[in-house]
Amino acid sequence: MILQIEQNLKNDISGIYKNEILEKFSQTASEVRFELNQGVEPAEYEKLSKFLQALEASSEVVEQVWSQK
16 A cells, blocks of 8 residues: 555655655754753653654655655
């Protein structure tokens, strides 16, 4: 089963769609880092750290799927 995002990435010859997704991930990661740097409760820190890791992993997956065209 191919997800719509996967199909869109494979059809994205110019890389515009890929770059839009990566920019959204990057912006969100910056917001999460900012929040972490402000100081949060340990439980919130754990949650935000895992979310940041997920964003970074998602960016890697987007790059990999796009390059497999």
